[in-house]
Amino acid sequence: MNTIPEQHRQALSSAIAKGEFDSMRSIIEANNIDLNAYEEQFHTPILMGVLTSYGIKNENERVEMLRYLLENGANPNLNCKAGYNSLHVAVQQQRLIKPLDLFLDFGGDVNLADNNGGTVAYWAIQSFPWRTEGEERQFHLKVLEKIFMAGADLDRKNKYGVTPRIWLERSAEDVKDLAGKCEKLKPVYKASETQQPEFPTKLKYPEIAKHIRTNLIPVRGKADTTEGEMLRGLDNLRDEAHRNGNVNFGKTHKEYADFIASTLTQAPFFDKKEKDKISSAAKKLTYAKKPYLEDDVFDYLTDQICVYYKQKNA
Structure with a gap:
């Protein structure tokens, strides 16, 4: 597992925590920091740190910071130590729908499972549509369509034996119609080639x-x-x-x-x-x-x- 160099950890973490884009970029570029390096204390990749930073109050600014990282090689499919990646985080929070959309454009793998066996499709269908209406709902449908058209496996079971299709059966008609339309087009799934790192453990047993x-x-x-x-x-x-x-x-x-x-x-x-x-x-x-x-x-x-x-x- 590649970690952020010790001499730059505090400054970079502080810039991300405060949502200071220019500072973050300057530290990364001046020190040639690997954008897929991990924060050592919590074992999360830089991308996930930006995604979950409470110091970023404006979601458009968050998207701008994430886009910079992705355009320069950050991998949205990298797991944190707890066994999930940035897509798994974004898909479960309504405020992070724009980052999710962005991750899908940069090779986000919709069939990679989290530590509970849940895929992006599973969580998207279970959570959708977050009681939204109008233009907001249409945007969510657009993101959901991207997930379906990326070859989401609707019959993949999580560790509890539940599939995305089971949740789909309980969904609103517009979601069911969208899933049916996309399945008829027979989208081709392209698996990512992400190699997940080995994480250290302090467990005695x-x-x-x-x-x-x-x-x-x-x-x-x-x-x-x-x-x-x-x-x-x-x-x-x-x-x-x-x-x-x-x-x-x-x-x-x-x-x-x-x-x-x-x-x-x-x-x-x-x-x-x-x-x-x-x-x-x-x-x-x-x-x-x-x-x-x-x-x-x-x-x-x-x-x-x-x-x-x-x-x-x-």
């Missing part, structure tokens, strides 16, 4: 975490085991914070954090110091307006869930 996710978390619904349900909830909390900035954070998300904290702190094999640390970590994930965007808490709690699994099955 990555293999146990992988085992729980693979064998103890079902494709849909609650897990049958306590450790499976804890990790399922933690993964949902991470996904909501990192991908959506807690836009959809609700009662269920807080219940996930509370369940993890109460279950682990009641376990007899953690001492008081560790229990206090667990409670403090889980508490950080309960604030709807303060999404926790670093990996340390999520990785720490994942490890404690793995310890719980090891002790329970010793």
Whole structure:
């Protein structure tokens, strides 16, 4: 994984966070920075940093910054460490419809799946049309048409067994008509050749975490085991914070954090110091307006869930 050079990280991150296009461009060009390099702390590519920056208040300015990066080689299909790319972020937020449209023009792959197996087509149909009308709705339909005509696979299942076509069946008539028209044209899908990077991990028990996710978390619904349900909830909390900035954070998300904290702190094999640390970590994930965007808490709690699994099955 190629990271932004250490001597330029702070200045570049600050320019992006403040939405300062000229500063961002000057730093990149003066130091020949790879536009597909990653921010080391959160392991997100530069493009995703601009896409999700809260310091950019004007969406047209965001599009201008993104276009500059794309025209100079930034790849919209690169995943962040959490397993999704810039298209997966943009397609789920109405305010980011213009960036999504732009990504599609620069080789955005509509069939690349996120960490839950959801493609751009899946999220576009599920979210569309964001209760829009008039010209705004027509623009959304235009973007949706681009997705269909890029060869979107409407029958690809996510990890819960749900396909874009299932959501299409529940869509408005204009969306159904558009999908039907595009399918009749038999669009050809051209897969991207994006090579996703290897990400470092600080997990103590990555293999146990992988085992729980693979064998103890079902494709849909609650897990049958306590450790499976804890990790399922933690993964949902991470996904909501990192991908959506807690836009959809609700009662269920807080219940996930509370369940993890109460279950682990009641376990007899953690001492008081560790229990206090667990409670403090889980508490950080309960604030709807303060999404926790670093990996340390999520990785720490994942490890404690793995310890719980090891002790329970010793």
